[in-house]
Amino acid sequence: MADTLPISEAFLSLQGEGKLTGVPSWFIRLSGCNLRCSWCDTPYASWNPEGDKQSIADIVRAAVYSGARHAVVTGGEPMIFKRLYPLCQQLNDAGMHITIETAGTVFRTPFCHLMSISPKLSNSTPHNDPRDPDGGWAKCHERRRLNLCDLPKILIRYPNHQLKFVVTSEADLAEIDALLAEIEKSVRLDPADIMLMPEGATTPDPESIRWVVDLCLARGWRLCWRLHAQLFGDTRGT
Numbered sequence: 725m726a727d728t729l730p731i732s733e734a735f736l737s738l739q740g741e742g743k744l745t746g747v748p749s750w751f752i753r754l755s756g757c758n759l760r761c762s763w764c765d766t767p768y769a770s771w772n773p774e775g776d777k778q779s780i781a782d783i784v785r786a787a788v789y790s791g792a793r794h795a796v797v798t799g800g801e802p803m804i805f806k807r808l809y810p811l812c813q814q815l816n817d818a819g820m821h822i823t824i825e826t827a828g829t830v831f832r833t834p835f836c837h838l839m840s841i842s843p844k845l846s847n848s849t850p851h852n853d854p855r856d857p858d859g860g861w862a863k864c865h866e867r868r869r870l871n872l873c874d875l876p877k878i879l880i881r882y883p884n885h886q887l888k889f890v891v892t893s894e895a896d897l898a899e900i901d902a903l904l905a906e907i908e909k910s911v912r913l914d915p916a917d918i919m920l921m922p923e924g925a926t927t928p929d930p931e932s933i934r935w936v937v938d939l940c941l942a943r944g945w946r947l948c949w950r951l952h953a954q955l956f957g958d959t960r961g962t
């Protein structure tokens with residue numbers, strides 16, 4: 725069908741991450757992803773995409789009926805779908821504030837108010853993952869996870885952006901610094917738009933992420949909390 729998109733779930737919750745943390749939002753999770761992160765917290769939209777195709781008119785109608793003023797278009801990877809353009813256009817026509825959550829590997833230019841980009845570090849690659857017995861996805865993921873040609877273009881095209889890095893250990897810092905240096909050849913970044921998000925489906929012990937706190941204090945970056953995980957645990961629809 726021409727005007728449909730695969731939806732794994734849609735629900736009302738509080739935005740749990742980033743600049744709009746705590747804002748009541750209608751989440752539209754598109755099903756399907758061009759990556760396979762080892763720690764993906766929505767495998768039902770990536771490793772095993774679930775859900776049905778729904779018409780864009782129905783998706784927008786449900787968003788409006790939710791009563792939320794904010795819509796978060798997430799995944800999976802929303803940017804792999806060309807029909808993101810009419811979806812975002814119609815959400816905007818309905819007066820909603822739109823956040824797109826992406827890994828930043830695909831350059832498309834649908835309308836949104838906030839572009840939330842989470843470039844994937846090497847800690848995301850699914851080495852020896854039982855879901856990938858022949859290692860095909862590990863190779864593919866490693867090849868795709870950073871698009872240094874398009875990432876700066878996305879940041880320039882969407883000046884209201886945030887860059888969220890999922891971190892697992894202090895060893896990630898060198899990788900982040902190298903990536904930021906590469907990006908800053910093309911676009912100047914505001915440290916307040918750079919966020920470090922400790923990996924994990926549950927709320928981390930403050931002592932275990934002391935190094936992240938210290939890094940944010942030293943660099944002027946933000947600590948990105950997962951409010952939804954703290955409030956609702958590792959459950960779908962939150």
Ligand code: SF4
Nearest residue numbers: 757760761764770800
């Ligand atoms: S990019 Fe996002 S949805 Fe896709 S595998 Fe990684 S964490 Fe999951």
